[in-house]
Amino acid sequence: MRKTISWSIGIYFIYVLFIIWYLFYFADTSIPKEFKGTSADPETFLTPREWMLSEQYSQMKNLLFFLAIPYDWLIYIVILVLGLSRKFQDWAKATTKWSALQTVVYLFWLSSLVTVFTLPLSFIAYRLAKEYGINTQTFSHWLKDEIINFWVNYVLMVIIVSVLYWLIRKFEKRWWLYAWLLSIPFIVFLTFIQPVVIDPLYNDFYPLRDKELETKILALAEQANIPAEHVFEVNMSEKTNALNAYVTGIGPNSRIVLWDTTLERLQEDEILFIMAHEMGHYVMKHIYWGVAGYVLLILIGLYATNKLMKWIIQRWGACLHIKNIKELNSLPLFLLLISLLSFSASPLVNAVSRYEEHAADQYAIELTKNTEAAVSAFQELTRAGLSQVNPPYLVKIFRYGHPTILERIVFLNTYE
Template sequence: MARKIGFYGVIAYFLYGLFFYWYLFYFADTSLAFEYEGSRADPATFLNSRELMLSEGYSKIRDLLFFLSTPFEWLFYLFIMLLGFSNAFKKWAEQSSKFKFIQISIYLIWLSFFSFIATLPLSYISYSLSKSYNISTQSFGGWMKDELIDFWINYGTMLIIVPVLYWLINKSRKRWWLYAWLISIPFTLFMMFLQPVVIDPLYNDFYPLKNKELEAKILDLADKANIPAEHVFEVNMSEKTNALNAYVNGIGSNSRIVLWDTTLNQLNENEILFIMAHEMGHYVEKHIYFGIAGYLLLSLVGLYLAARIMEQVISRWGNVFKIPAVNDIRSLPLFLMIISMLLFISSPFSNFVSRYQESRADKYAIELTKDTEAAIQTFQELTRAGRSQVNPPLLVKIFRYGHPTMLERISYLEEYEIKNRSK
């Protein structure tokens, strides 16, 4: 039975990969409708032929890697169970210590290590791709350092969550998912509070914006929007990428407005102010807090479904997967696989909500700055720097895009400009 499940798993993954290869390289049409040709949303008007070719080539390969990587994670967890690795991890942990917490930590380090090794080739391909298309400027050593930081942060997070999770399962087989969700609320808020000041600085150096004249204009914009900001931060992303970005993260007193130095180097002042106005739109419309509420609601549904699915799978195929019960640590790969699947299935919905919020932030930014020229040029430069498609395929938009497409964003600005000319 184990061989049969493994065989069908590999075949399903192979057919899935073939479908997306065919879809992205042969079926999907990224050309613009007639009414958009020649507009400022048409990439032919602001990208040269080489840039157009690079954007199309890079986007197709990057999107294929995205669609291959998540199901590969499911396949990895499936074989960890079928081949008895989860069983071996538990045996090694029990032989190393009689203390439960130490046993869990040893089990987790083995599972995390095998997961890291299994997914490293895909991560390296993604890194090499962005390097070859002149998006990544990071050295191999710098990239590997970030990968190792990811590894230890993920391991540390798991070391906090997993012992609590299995303690709850042992205490209540029927309602552990609810108690786990209740505990996740303060934990999520605490991690968001720590993110800007503890986790982010592990990857990059953050410092107050050096251009004080620009900072004064950004803070003046924030004052008009009634945002209590005292500093704007910049981060040295040029050591890693040529892409552009800016964001607001954190909650409470730890919230930060952050600009990548690539954005500062490649955009003019008006374009930067538009980006900042966009980020302020998220703050004004409380998107961070709506996002937290949405995440917590989805996690409640996800934990409930995971609990029900785990019970069904273990009762039917527990012997095949070598999992005697839900409360056994050997069920962790199954739990992680189910959560990953649920996240993938729910991503079209979460991306739809995110695109709506981003479009609202765009609307707020243009209403605040009234500078459509700077706004359009900003989106054109973002497209050029990120080798992005203006009009991505439908499935890519649904599963990958948390922002409106550049076609939608620039077209909205052109319509806004026309309406305001007529006033």
């Protein structure tokens, strides 16, 4: 037990040193010579202080990202090796004889413990964004969001885990296939209700109050053959100074949403470009393609997880205090493998997302015919979010679902 934990902590420590070396000493984030002096060069649209702050903030934010994910893996390993997952299962069985309620009790203990250990990193991320002027939330509002997030995830986990382990116990050889089949309507349902049930738990949404701007946006939507009746804005200024807009939901619940910070800091023609970009996602059905892609990845992930769990339990089950895959205390191993596989697949997922975002940029330019507004919009996005114009390669492939600001502005400058 001590050997397993020592090796895990040692590997994590070496990984941390590598990430620090890579982000702070090795990675080159300077602008290539051929783009010096162009509108893609941050020296042309950021003050020296803004450029320095964007580099500092991005480095720290990237460091937290790369530390947080394997830190979760380390937590799951320690929970398994110390036998805590087995104890949680025993407590659940001692509390009630009902299998469904045992899952409720077990997940409460597991979720609470994981939250206790991950909350410090979340707080550091909050304080970092606060110090650099990105986050505007008070501590009480931040804590409220964390509590809401805990209970939303907990309720979803109870539903998913209850069904998952019922399938494992009933169909040990093919549980992954049946779980995948059930995941399809579940994902579609969540995507459908997210704009009207989940998102309003965190923020207030309402139709765009600037009716003159809404008229212009709806005229743009009509030009794109989109049957839109409203554009929604959300009060994000009480939480952040960053800018954003997005498309969410499917079917009649689909929405185009603007952050109020975007409305406050961007000019009208810049907002129209942003809206045209989001309309591009709608026209090209990127949300539907995204759902289909995730469904395919879930199939591959569940199949691989089934194989890996059985192999790991057969070889190291005694060390992990797991007798077979049917036991509820094997859940941390399931979550560990799912997280590992998700992280491994993230470069592919992000590459597809960057392709879609580039296609939406091109669509927006073809619709608005205004490259100057597009360039200035991206420059303001950089300034407001203190984003790196040219992030390190590893950061790009593991974190960026959008092309970099450098790539987006260079494309606009060369677009014909």
